[in-house]
Amino acid sequence: MVQRKVKIGLIQMKAESSPELNLIKAIQKVKEAAKKGAQIISLQELYRTLYFPQTKKAQNFRFAERIPGQTTKIFKEIARELKVVIITPIFERVNFKRFHNAAVVIDADGSIAGIYRKVHLPNDPCFYEKFYFKAGDLGFKVCKTRYGKIGILICWDQWFPEAARLLALQGAQLLFYPTAIGWHSKQSINERKKEQTAWEIIQRAHAIANGVYLASVNRVGREGKLHFWGGSFLAGAFGEIIARAGDRKEEILMATCDFSEIKAVRKVWPFLRERRIKTYQGLMRRYPS
Amino acid sequence: MVQRKVKIGLIQMKAESSPELNLIKAIQKVKEAAKKGAQIISLQELYRTLYFPQTKKAQNFRFAERIPGQTTKIFKEIARELKVVIITPIFERVNFKRFHNAAVVIDADGSIAGIYRKVHLPNDPCFYEKFYFKAGDLGFKVCKTRYGKIGILICWDQWFPEAARLLALQGAQLLFYPTAIGWHSKQSINERKKEQTAWEIIQRAHAIANGVYLASVNRVGREGKLHFWGGSFLAGAFGEIIARAGDRKEEILMATCDFSEIKAVRKVWPFLRERRIKTYQGLMRRYPS
Numbered sequence: 135m136v137q138r139k140v141k142i143g144l145i146q147m148k149a150e151s152s153p154e155l156n157l158i159k160a161i162q163k164v165k166e167a168a169k170k171g172a173q174i175i176s177l178q179e180l181y182r183t184l185y186f187p188q189t190k191k192a193q194n195f196r197f198a199e200r201i202p203g204q205t206t207k208i209f210k211e212i213a214r215e216l217k218v219v220i221i222t223p224i225f226e227r228v229n230f231k232r233f234h235n236a237a238v239v240i241d242a243d244g245s246i247a248g249i250y251r252k253v254h255l256p257n258d259p260c261f262y263e264k265f266y267f268k269a270g271d272l273g274f275k276v277c278k279t280r281y282g283k284i285g286i287l288i289c290w291d292q293w294f295p296e297a298a299r300l301l302a303l304q305g306a307q308l309l310f311y312p313t314a315i316g317w318h319s320k321q322s323i324n325e326r327k328k329e330q331t332a333w334e335i336i337q338r339a340h341a342i343a344n345g346v347y348l349a350s351v352n353r354v355g356r357e358g359k360l361h362f363w364g365g366s367f368l369a370g371a372f373g374e375i376i377a378r379a380g381d382r383k384e385e386i387l388m389a390t391c392d393f394s395e396i397k398a399v400r401k402v403w404p405f406l407r408e409r410r411i412k413t414y415q416g417l418m419r420r421y422p423s
Numbered sequence: 424m425v426q427r428k429v430k431i432g433l434i435q436m437k438a439e440s441s442p443e444l445n446l447i448k449a450i451q452k453v454k455e456a457a458k459k460g461a462q463i464i465s466l467q468e469l470y471r472t473l474y475f476p477q478t479k480k481a482q483n484f485r486f487a488e489r490i491p492g493q494t495t496k497i498f499k500e501i502a503r504e505l506k507v508v509i510i511t512p513i514f515e516r517v518n519f520k521r522f523h524n525a526a527v528v529i530d531a532d533g534s535i536a537g538i539y540r541k542v543h544l545p546n547d548p549c550f551y552e553k554f555y556f557k558a559g560d561l562g563f564k565v566c567k568t569r570y571g572k573i574g575i576l577i578c579w580d581q582w583f584p585e586a587a588r589l590l591a592l593q594g595a596q597l598l599f600y601p602t603a604i605g606w607h608s609k610q611s612i613n614e615r616k617k618e619q620t621a622w623e624i625i626q627r628a629h630a631i632a633n634g635v636y637l638a639s640v641n642r643v644g645r646e647g648k649l650h651f652w653g654g655s656f657l658a659g660a661f662g663e664i665i666a667r668a669g670d671r672k673e674e675i676l677m678a679t680c681d682f683s684e685i686k687a688v689r690k691v692w693p694f695l696r697e698r699r700i701k702t703y704q705g706l707m708r709r710y711p712s
Contacts, residue, residue: 253699253702254697254699255697258691269699270702273702274702274705293631293632293692293694294632294694294698294699295584295585295588295628295632296584296588296698296703296706299584299585299706300702300703300705300706303705303706303708303709303710304705304710328661328663329661331662331663332631332661332662332663335624335627335628335631335662336628336631336632336662338624338628339584339624339625339627339628339629340628342582342621342624342625343582343583343584343625372617372618372621373620373621373624373625374617374620374621402547403582405582405583406710407709408543409583409585409709410542410543410558410583411706411707411708411709413542413559413562413563413585413589414585414589414706414707415707416563416589416592416593417585417588417589417592417700417703417706417707418700418703418704418706418707419592419700420592420696420698420700421592421593421695
């Protein structure tokens, strides 16, 4: 039986230039989170490397790996040994011409519970993801794990209410957004505040609209022109912030979800049940008239 | 040519028990807003009456009126005379067995630019709308007015990202949510705060997700077991609060939208263009597997 109270650990890290070092650090922190009682642990987007999509360089494709591969092998063992669910983002190489910004959910028995390939890819200055990744081809699929039904989305997906909705409709209780978002060095304090606020608000709104918990795991630290703002958080089904990390330091953010709250909130706010799907056809078109 | 800067006026009122008195007050306030320079003026949901869906009483159907009818006749004249767009919610009687929670958009020349019938109806304790209203059958349609393309949604629609999205995809620059939302007298201060915050956040998120301005117009005052919390506001396309009314008094909230901002924000955040519609099919089902 799936238990109701679940402790999660969000690993907010600074990236080093060495992928091996980042992996070692990630392993240590995942173990530390498990020791603190975390049952579901999420790493941040592309944590094994610096955020390389800041520039377009063919040499960065060398960081890609297979699923299954080295990273999944290591975390499958840790997950089984410590009986924890681990979400590990991976720069995935499918073949020589197909790469994805992916994340793997490893269940507490060491099996792979699901793979997600990022669907919405940014292509802004300093976020040239379309140079590296193909849009995800696996759709949005809820993952059943020992500690609950979870949905994985990655970073830019957070701006699209459709993605969160699709996972909640399938029964997701908790959404994870491994992320790499930061300010450009040219931005004013005011612009920075506005952007981070919008980023937090839209995710809290997904929690509210869908009656789910939502965890966002972002990196920290300065890399080139980008200052990643951390601020990893867990929001409850009312959109309330349950825990939030700072914007400068590495942190293991620990927080507890009580999935029985979902039922309570949806009793007051039965939004999923009350969707009027016959009026939503226009959503399937890019620009309905 | 549609101008870029548009001044709006949101009429936050306390309802009296007399529909005639409420209408007179609404007329005065609309004129006052126009005098202050408002070009688009919105009244709150069901402003002509107390929020009667707080209880289920057959006698309340007497408050319903036709579209066109007395209310539209009056505001069409005012709109034409003062050259303002007016959004007037109406408890609509279609025939003896069909009633809607509707709103009419009257253009600055006095013509009817659009009618919206509320699609998402609450049926919570003290919000028994399904007793009175049929779900809207006109869908979500953007209204072209002299001062911009606007979308009308009503109160409970604000919890559904689909509704805001459908209007933005049709080109809406500014969404209006005439509203009647309040706390139950039994709720604690903490619950009240949580609920109002969620209400504001989800609407700000619609502005962010869609790159549009969003105005919410709520009533104030105690009626029976409900304390309507006012807090009418205008949010910008970054989700930022541009202006916000208090929670106790009647107010004419004046604020300015600059529609050229929409283009600027969408350049940074091209979310509408980047929707991956092929992955969204599940949205058309109530509970996709």
